[in-house]
Amino acid sequence: MPTLHVTNGRVLHPDHSITASDVLIDQSTGTIERVADPAEIEATAEETLDAAGGLVVPGLINAHGHAAMTLLRGYADDKPLDAWLQEDIWPVEAELTAEDIRIGTELAAVEMIRTGTVGFADMYFEEPHVAGVVEASGLRALLGHGFVSVGKDEEDAREDLETSVNFAAQYDGLAGGRIATAVMPHSLTTVNEELLREAVERARDADVPVHIHANETEDEVAPIVDERGIRPLEYAEDLGLLEDGDFLAHCVHVDDEEIERLAASDATAVHCPASNAKLASGIAPVADLLDAGVTVGLGTDGAASNNDLDMFDEIRDAAMLGKLGADDAAAVPASAVVRMATEGSAAALGFDSGRIEEGANADLAVVDLDAAHLTPEHDLVSHLAYATTGQDVRHTVCDGQVLMAEREIQTLDAAAIRERAQEQAEELVARVA
């Protein structure tokens, strides 16, 4: 059985203690075989990664996003969600080709691997092409075709739902189990009730979860309250949502009753602090969600509303905004945000990852601590939350495969992808002009 030996480093354990330990990985199963004192692991592995001066952490998981929107990074900024989508994003997305999406997703994969992210959720279009990039890059992902019904006739909207269901049914478990899927209606206001009900029912039949944007802005909550006399998450539950495996992006404007409803359910929330701040959508009540017992993951959302896919940035933003929102510097501490990007996101996507522990998926990153901004070492969990950036990542491993060694991506040609993405993005916006 081929093995990978991560040596000479310190390991962040699930209880957030840190010890000088080696990690032995069984590459045939893609799982962690041993985490032990270096003296206890023989140097006989086929492959070795040197983690000297580094901290071995669970690979980060980006639990909500639209990967190919990297091509739209910096294309339209400084607007609120509705205007941004309707005036800028949806017109340019109408011109997207499958090749644009493939290249944009490759660019996202390069950025994610470079910054220690090993898994991501993607709600977008042309998902078979996204799956191809996942296969080639070695990343882990939960993918779904996103669909709306607003602005479409009945037949087109229904066809879009069929695409979402068929993709989810056909691609679940591919890439050696690294691909999972979900049915992905865009939101509670952009998909009509009939199609939402059908989407949930069809997802249950296909035994896949549902992923949806929920309670992102006040403007999205108000029409549901006005038309139905109930809050969005009561509506969601009535639609059959909030079951085990379902995960909701944003949950910014949730009231106490909705937080309780979410806590009592088996669904999870994905916090996207940078996107919520940039679009001025609001500050999610993360401290309240965590206090109520909701499982909270972390996501960047698309690169057009963030504007990067660095999950270390997101961790820091989650802590900062969590404190500001709660008006309490003690709220959402370092350990909580690190857990959000690891265990929380893994739980949201149903991955057995997010922890350096025997039996878990061998998904990890090695953070190089040899840097002025990470000196002195009073508390390394504090450094992960407040001082580390994605550029500090030295190695990235997913499913036991080395995706980046010594800051060099192994599975993709990063320079060629960047060059191609620049050309592809220029051609895309030229088609809209």
Ligand SMILES: CSC[C@H]1O[C@@H](n2cnc3c(O)ncnc32)[C@H](O)[C@@H]1O
């Ligand atoms: C139907 S595929 C996904 C759809 O969502 C759009 N999108 C990107 N960011 C956000 C966001 O923060 N809230 C809502 N929708 C968003 C994306 O552009 C696609 O059209």
Ligand SMILES: [Zn+2]
């Ligand atoms: Zn989104």
